[in-house]
Amino acid sequence: MREYQDRAEARPDPFILYEYFDLLEQSQSAVAMLLEAPRETVVFVSNASMGVNTILRNMMWDADLKDEILHFDTIYGGCGNTVDYMVESSYGRVSSRVIHLSYPCEDSEIVTAFQDAVQASIRDGKRPRICIFDVVTSVPGVRFPFEAVTAACKEAGILSLIDGAQGIGMVGLNLSRTDPDFFVSNCHKWLHVPRGCAVLYVPLRNQHLMRSPLPTSHGFISKPRPGQPVAQRNAPVPMKSPSHFLNNFNFVGTLDNSPYLCVKDSIQWRHDVLGGEDRILAYQRDLARKGGRLVAEALGTWVLDNEAGTLTECAMVNIPLPFGIVPDGTVSDEDRNRVGSRGENDEQVHYVIPREHATKVTAWIKQTLMDEYNTFIMIYTYHDRWFARISAQVYLDEDDFRWAGMTLRAVSERVVSERPMCS
Structure with a gap:
């Protein structure tokens, strides 16, 4: 260029x-x-x-x-x-x-x-x-x-x-x-x-x-x-x-x-350096699936996919974080600003956060990942769950996904301990 x-x-x-x-x-x-x-x-x-x-x-x-x-x-x-x-x-x-x-x-x-x-x-x-x-x-x-x-x-x-x-x-x-x-x-x-x-x-x-x-x-x-x-x-x-x-x-x-x-x-x-499109696409797709499982294991959650496995026929994976959103008013006044209630309908939702705090929590996670861990991971909410969307680029390998899993786990634990929604 x-x-x-x-x-x-x-x-x-x-x-x-x-x-x-x-x-x-x-x-x-x-x-x-x-x-x-x-x-x-x-x-x-x-x-x-x-x-x-x-x-x-x-x-x-x-x-x-x-x-x-x-x-x-x-x-x-x-x-x-x-x-x-x-x-x-x-x-x-x-x-x-x-x-x-x-x-x-x-x-x-x-x-x-x-x-x-x-x-x-x-x-x-x-x-x-x-x-x-x-x-x-x-x-x-x-x-x-x-x-x-x-x-x-x-x-x-x-x-x-x-x-x-x-x-x-x-x-x-x-x-x-x-x-x-x-x-x-x-x-x-x-x-x-x-x-x-x-x-x-x-x-x-x-x-x-x-x-x-x-x-x-x-x-x-x-x-x-x-x-x-x-x-x-x-x-x-x-x-x-x-x-x-x-x-x-x-x-x-x-x-x-x-x-x-x-x-x-x-x-x-x-073509000349990476071996061509077929090799690139296969590497990315395989890494996304293997890496997604590694991140899910670190978080104690799962990878978003359907029964046919077609949702992961690409180089992106979506892994839920171990906490979810509950509607405002469904958390008692005593627990209003405290994370720690277990979700009733999903054993893999370890914590719940009132909806009024969701935007602030999302912004805090993204900012913390960039400022303190020198990375960016797309964090978003979908169906009252926080998800991490991770891309399997050719310059990554399984160790990068292990690191991402440990990092997301550490940040998730900090959401619980530091309660950024209350600051």
């Missing part, structure tokens, strides 16, 4: 005009091959949220006010807010519908929940237009049956938008086979590309829907207006691709796009 930045800063005009687009095309070709997608169907954006925003903001909603966006309740917060904004800014042209899940659940249950939501939308007089779902959900961090839900979208005649923020480099992907209507995945998470870089895939059949990148820039072509000629404006860079889609997204103004140029180098490094 530094090399590309230095070349751009040393001679900006020659680099942008004569080198940048060739380098960009090399990275696009490399990532297209990795995704098993046609070269002309992939472009880069800064992150997955930008990709989701680009897709939704290019959608044209029908004036009959029946269009509906479907999404699961595990949607990434920023993307959920984008859906809310689309509903708010459309003046009633589009609504949204949430599909509720309760993990651990089987893949078939997720597909059924989607199909039930489609039927409910139709019964309510709505027209389900597009469904947003993940490759690996963020909270909890589990593999989503994106292939099966994509197929269910096709069967229902609904557009599929796969948010693969956690995807490329962690889960095997074949977009030609899965054939979603839209797909975006961060390259700066599991593909080892510098921040921020995401690949946006739009098959040829849908590229006419993507009228503009964000922001609209030099590749945009306006539609003819009655009695007015189409504006011919000068572009500062050559629009040399025969694809309007590529021209539209390849240059959107002066930005540091050096991470985009690193994609080909990252993929090459993963």
Whole structure:
């Protein structure tokens, strides 16, 4: 990345005009091959949220006010807010519908929940237009049956938008086979590309829907207006691709796009140094499962998974901490600020904490892990339990997970002894 930045800063005009687009095309070709997608169907954006925003903001909603966006309740917060904004800014042209899940659940249950939501939308007089779902959900961090839900979208005649923020480099992907209507995945998470870089895939059949990148820039072509000629404006860079889609997204103004140029180098490094994608994915998946069990043993809890084991078909594991949440008012005044009551319905909930303290406890755990243990572990609450979401990256091994288990155990014991909710 530094090399590309230095070349751009040393001679900006020659680099942008004569080198940048060739380098960009090399990275696009490399990532297209990795995704098993046609070269002309992939472009880069800064992150997955930008990709989701680009897709939704290019959608044209029908004036009959029946269009509906479907999404699961595990949607990434920023993307959920984008859906809310689309509903708010459309003046009633589009609504949204949430599909509720309760993990651990089987893949078939997720597909059924989607199909039930489609039927409910139709019964309510709505027209389900597009469904947003993940490759690996963020909270909890589990593999989503994106292939099966994509197929269910096709069967229902609904557009599929796969948010693969956690995807490329962690889960095997074949977009030609899965054939979603839209797909975006961060390259700066599991593909080892510098921040921020995401690949946006739009098959040829849908590229006419993507009228503009964000922001609209030099590749945009306006539609003819009655009695007015189409504006011919000068572009500062050559629009040399025969694809309007590529021209539209390849240059959107002066930005540091050096991470985009690193994609080909990252993929090459993963092949030459790490042994290729198959070896990487297998190592990460195996380490996540073994490491997850080690952390669970240290905490005296378990690993979140379903009976089929599909939730852990990725490189993330979710392990509950040994304490849970109880509703406000269910703890006596004497115990109100004291942790130590055993959960009634779960032998592995060793302590309970009033809900009013949950946010403070979560913040304290994260801050303590960073300040005193020099690490970061994603801590979140789900179904009245605290969970640790741990990622099995290639630079980790089982000893790292043993250390994580001991660290989480020590911090959990400190929650009990130091009572940070009372400070």
